[in-house]
Amino acid sequence: GAGVSQSPSNKVTEKGKDVELRCDPISGHTALYWYRQSLGQGLEFLIYFQGNSAPDKSGLPSDRFSAERTGGSVSTLTIQRTQQEDSAVYLCATRLQETQYFGPGTRLLVL
Amino acid sequence: QKEVEQNSGPLSVPEGAIASLNCTYSDRVSQSFFWYRQYSGKSPELIMSIYSNGDKEDGRFTAQLNKASQYVSLLIRDSQPSDSATYLCAVKYSNSGYALNFGKGTSLLVTP
Numbered sequence: 001g002a003g004v005s006q007s008p009s010n011k012v013t014e015k016g017k018d019v020e021l022r023c024d025p026i027s028g029h030t031a032l033y034w035y036r037q038s039l040g041q042g043l044e045f046l047i048y049f050q051g052n053s054a055p056d057k058s059g060l061p062s063d064r065f066s067a068e069r070t071g072g073s074v075s076t077l078t079i080q081r082t083q084q085e086d087s088a089v090y091l092c093a094t095r096l097q098e099t100q101y102f103g104p105g106t107r108l109l110v111l
Numbered sequence: 112q113k114e115v116e117q118n119s120g121p122l123s124v125p126e127g128a129i130a131s132l133n134c135t136y137s138d139r140v141s142q143s144f145f146w147y148r149q150y151s152g153k154s155p156e157l158i159m160s161i162y163s164n165g166d167k168e169d170g171r172f173t174a175q176l177n178k179a180s181q182y183v184s185l186l187i188r189d190s191q192p193s194d195s196a197t198y199l200c201a202v203k204y205s206n207s208g209y210a211l212n213f214g215k216g217t218s219l220l221v222t223p
Contacts, residue, residue, distance in 0.1 A: 031209060042215040091154055095209055098143055102154040
């Protein structure tokens with residue numbers, strides 16, 4: 001497909017478990033972002049990758065959150081020891097020039 | 112703290128009317144501004160981008176930017192029920208790799 005894809009679309013996990021969320025970007029888009037959208041809240045920036053540069057991790061809420069991007073393509077966001085407040089929709093976006101294109105998101109529920 | 116403020120709404124307008132959505136931002140040196148539409152349960156999709164003071168029109172949508180007042184708005188002419196959604200205002204930070212700072216969104220309801 002031509003768009004950003006994310007998997008899984010939904011994830012239910014138990015408090016304390018680790019989760020991995022995946023993002024497949026649009027081919028050729030070198031910039032990739034992760035955002036989080038909690039219920040009733042705006043989109044919260046988490047992390048940004050641009051080519052081979054060091055990622056901008058300034059939005060990560062705690063050291064339980066990490067992300068990597070392998071080969072400048074697929075990205076994985078990992079949340080360790082999940083907490084109930086981590087429940088949210090996690091959105092990946094890639095950028096072409098000034099425009100960011102969002103994937104469908106992963107809806108995470110931590111019980 | 113760089114803020115982007117929007118009225119949460121809901122803003123209710125009758126079909127065929129003009130819907131006016133407003134956004135203010137605090138980072139005076141921000142240069143790029145975006146309006147995204149988000150249907151319930153879906154991801155945001157870009158409607159308009161605007162970079163210069165004044166108006167930018169695209170079909171039924173007009174974005175207006177006033178950098179002196181730190182204000183950006185979106186007008187939707189001839190509103191349709193299908194325009195009912197949450198509209199997110201986004202502002203690019205001046206110095207952080209194109210990360211966008213989003214408002215919490217305004218819920219628009221267009222009634223038939």
